Amino acid sequence: MLIRFRCDPALLGHIPPPVPARAALPDWLRDMPARAASELHGGPVRTVKTCPPFVDAMAHGFVIPLPCDVTVAGGRLSWNWDLPEPALPSHPRSPLSFHAPAQVEGSPFHRADCAMVKFNSFWTVELEPGWSLFATHPANREDLPFRLLTGLVDADRFTAVGILFPAQWKDPGFSGVLPRGTPVAQCFPVPRTPLALDVGPLDAAGCDAFEATAHALLSAPGTYRRRHRARRGRSGVAGEVAPQGGEVEP
Template identity: 45%
Template sequence: MSETDPLTLKFRCPKELEGLIPQPIPASMGLPDWIKAMPATAFSALNQSEEQTVKRCPPFIDAVTSGFLIPLVCDLKVEDGGITWDNELPPGGTIDFPRSPISFHDVAQVTGSPLFEADRFLLKFHNLWTIEAPEGWALLFTHPINRFDLPFTTVTGLVDSDRFHGSFVHFPAHWHDTSFRGVIPKGTPVAQCIPVKRQAWTMQTAVFTDDDIAEIHEVRDALKREQGVYRKRFRA
């Protein structure tokens, strides 16, 4: 395999669930409606000019569209301090699996952390897909990136999914919007998984050289002269 060949993540689910649960999708296909609807530019009262919004910011969009999204199994109805659902999955056959979309982590598991609240559980989203990464790759599971609209925050974890792919990875989450009332729709992304190559890194620090300074001035001047310099010259 050459460096230009695409790498593959293998998502598998129990046969009983085929066609009954939503499939993971490339994050590039899961842009939220608010990003699609927001303008590319907006008037800045501070600068008295039209300014580009984050919709035109490549690092923002590249982060949102990186990797794959894991979807919520079914609608969740949130009201009166409780969460309910109406979704009947068949029982497991040769492989057992959770039939509910969520469960919880006891708060004792986050004792001493900022997530600890004595009278609240941590939510756990059930993921019914095993995920196998290529040799040498791990998966960073995190909250769907820049999805500030969601009433929960998924806890981030790094899994060596090239080795550990014989079981489901579920996603603990902190429900931060206690005032939320309504339905979280089936298919809502509950986690984003981003492949990370497992390798050793070292760190180096240094002061700017004359060549570094010249490069910085050149890039800054270009950024002042025209829009889209990063996108045109530096974005991979």
């Protein structure tokens, strides 16, 4: 799957590019222990750091990075960004703007104490024909002070301008700096092929496989990783793009 990203000619080299999600895993995932004491179990248990589905979800697709540091203090968001003048007059210059709260009235995102922000995009995204872009909050990133609204964009047809990413600023008491490169959205291509759902009971072979697999999962840790998890290739980025951060292998 080739994904093309393009930016304003005057901004190339001044804004961070999208990166594979695997290259943007958070420090807390690397730093957390693989095992922790559990009063419920009376001994140590494995943490989500060793759970392949948990980590694979965080490493799937690519992320759109925040293009500059954003300072949050006293309910105000500000930035000091030495950005060149874009070549395109209609191109945004601020990393984010705001949505009117009424746009989410009647939904769980409408709260009197939470603003609705909009992360501006500095990259266009072009997918192969027949594919759409699923954009959502970075997986398992509850540490971020915002919550992105999930969207699906037909990015094989909508390719001329960048995709905007609306979000609820869920932590009105947050104070600090969101650093340049913070994942704003996690994205991955999905096919627009209609689904055919086949629903029914397990046959005899399926029942045997169920029992054998359940027994293996309960008797030996790491069964899913060793027997069922597909090996994932590394996402490549054309051009001189260095991944940010490291990675976690469960």
